[in-house]
Amino acid sequence: MRRTTVRLAVPLMLLALLGPAVPGAAHAAPPAGSLADTIDWGPCAPEDEAPERVVCGELEVPVDWSRPGGSTVTLALAKLPASDPARRIGPLLINPGGPGGSGVNFAYGAAEAFSDVITDRFDVIGFDPRGQARSQVITCDSDALDAQGAVLYPHSAAEYATLRAANRALGRSCHDLSGPLVKFVDTASVARDMDAIRAAIGARKISYYGVSYGTMIGQQYAELFPGRIRALALDSNMDHSQSIADYQKWETLAMEDSFLQFASWCDRTPACALHEQGALAYFDDLYAKAEAGELVVDGITFLPEFLTQITFGYLYDPAGWFALADDLIDLGNGGGSETRRRGEPAPNGYLPVMCSDFHFDVGGYQRLRALEKAQNRLAPHTRLSPIAWTDLTSCQNWPYRVTNPPHRLHASPQLPPILLANSRYDVATPYQWGRSLAGQLPSATFLTYDGVGHGTYWLSPCAQAAIDTYLVDRRLPAKGTHCPAVFPESPATRKSAPGNPLTPGLRTVTAG
Template sequence: MRRSVVRLAVPMMLFALLGPAIPGVAQAAPPTGSIADTIDWGPCAPEDEAPERVVCGELEVPVDWSRPGGSTITLALAKLPASEPSRRIGPLLINPGGPGGSGVDFAYGAGEAFSDTITDRFDVIGFDPRGQARSNVINCDLDAVLEQSNWQYPHSAADYAKLRAANRELARTCRDLSGPLVKYVDTASVVRDMDAIRAALGERKISYYGVSYGTMIGQQYAELFPDRIRAMALDSNMDHSQNIRDYQKWETLAMEGSFLQFTAWCDRTPECALHEQGALAYFDALYARAEAGELIVDGVQIVPEFVVSLVFMYMYEPAGWFYLAEDLIYFGNGGGSEARKRGEPTPYGYLPVMCSDFRFDVGSYQNVRRLEKEQNRLAPHTRLSPIAWTDLTSCQNWPYPVTNPPHRLHASPKLPPILLANSRYDVATPYQWGRSLANQLPSATFLTYDGVGHGTYWLSDCARAAIDTYLIERRTPPKNTHCPAVFPESPVTLKSGPVNPLTPGLRAGTAG
């Protein structure tokens, strides 16, 4: 991974185009007509082995947008130029989620991830958000990361005290290894970076496709820069207005609901390895063994939270459910484990973003325990959402302020029609979040995929066609449009069409 570098002085031309960055206020667009593209596009890093036609570039932006003349960081960008230049619409900026997903890698794979109709007509441009991948990646000490992971599910006041101490120590290592940027990676800062990219491209307006955490970037761009959007498709939406209880509630119900879709599918699918035994009963028994301290895999005691986390990862993409059934049997039979390397810097940009964007502090252990019991009642099988719970616990005692606090979007009448899409059963970004967001954006049309998974564009031909049509023609589907669910039919079934770039782990694209 690249070393973090801080340079001086934002280019004055760029600052003149953007104006001073005042929180909550959209800045004026550049004058009619556009300047030339000021990004110096050229060959990508040799070690990246970028696909043919993809070019790369860089852009300097302020570390702190309230001090645009201060220290800067370098954003990494990649572009797949439109394959039909004579029919080019303009730039389509993309983000694969995270926080932590690489927009550069997303652009590298754009030829496989998107339909030809998109790559024919758009320059597809991805950028690594500040603190991620090639854009001054935030590194933290791996020992500190692993120590924190030991306490993310506290079972006593003593455990909670250790969690708080581990969180504070982890943040210290991030600051020591990565510098002051760790305090300036909130989504509002990323949004201003994206508008700096727009200005550097010489475009009055941009099109945007964001998935998962990438939808928060799009939402806040729409809030701050409503008149700079040509088209915006937001897929698998987060909702920045969520309070602590609702954040946990909807994520927990999404985990339970997605899992029950898996067990029902397994019951009606003879090829599922747990078809005869019953997937729900098998999982409940496995969880009970882990809870009793009796689930031993290759000599290692497996805690119940790990069993739920295993299931969680497979809920991103139902095509892998055959392997989930096999993995559960493998655990039940006591097979394999992997050793992990310790004591070295590791990229860990996810947590500094989440702790900057949400108010997760709950105070005492008693409050944590009360919240945990509420989730357990909501989800009698899976108990709670691993991603939501560790978001909450990992931000306790975080030393830096919430610089981009949660709020309902302030939608401008200048916003063009926007397309939102969510799966009915999405383990990472619950359906209710998408519905809530639609209520905050009067210009939005909401598309429902009635199946399971994360990233409707790669789960449903119907959803992909609707998103493609909207991005090209700016024509939204009829209100209340639903796309039918798609379930895997056999272990050898291969999906046709664009390849899903999302990886399980964190929100869409951050296996780191």
């Protein structure tokens, strides 16, 4: 059967809000001891329609930090100044995740995303990391992306060989369209960029809030620059020390357990559209039809992994669970697909980062197949995590080396008290990753949100209050603190929090 490649809205650990360049003069980072703000803050790009009071600027940093006199990349920044300057604490740098999330857009939405106590007391500063959004976004050939997307779930040694060739061709297209920066977008380089921002704004120390992939930026900043941190709040944590097997294992279990939470909620919630039929049984039936080649949507026969990818996005926030039930019914009735134009350069900042930060290459097909079978045994309903699996398959035979190899964090005694927070059921950054990270950071306090979803700050009033208190007063919750789960009761009573940056982005998937 001939396979058709389509584009579908499927989330990653990112907010892919891409935009035009930010105006303003570029500056090299000043010496670390400088206390003068040398960023030329001014109006943001008119087409951005930035909120009132937000100002924008730029900063030049080396492409390769081992060659500071070489070529440079210009970082885009945005700042929401503290609304109570008399009580201003200092700068709060922020990142919404990804890789690929726009810190500039996060700063644009800071007044809605954060509590007043944060925006009153801090200059909230977001930056687009190198290779993302306005900071010289990595672009790749979209035909090469489509070719890769057609084989992200290989089912034979021949398909695996095709995947490896497609990945190499894609990586080279990224270099052809974006230049050598594609080799220098690892998270350690981003952490060094963040310290250049600290120096350029004239701050001896910074506070930082990072969520999802933004936690890896904060973790590596803590490792490289422990004495330059006032407060560090890391929400929905990644763990850079994961092996290939553990990365897949914990992500797969997170997917399965989060979906089981949805199914249990639907069983006890009469307003859920699958309440009578049973969400778990209905999903299993759809999956069986997809495996048999009998799931046809808008005339296209879809592979079973489509179901897990479409479901994955809704598990970021229970606010969308009523819609998930509706969409599963629509899929069962043969409706709903989404396509995109092909052939033009496409933003692709995600893969170059992941393939620079993790050793994902497994070598031969037999090892990949063994990993897949192991995940299927762990997760009898959802089978595997689509984000973890495509992280793995997309980096096979990537043409550039891993410049920031995975490792346990080296925690300095200089580190101040740190706050870590994770949901008990987080489909994107598993709870076990947060627990592992807490074991690597002796000065950290670990906060558990006992509910479902990604980004505790917008899911739990309890977690939000704890993070606010820590950032403002540097007062941590008691060790072992748990925040109660929050579930929607009806479509009208539970909506996503205003300003939540963890909205779905785009990822390549394949239908057959």
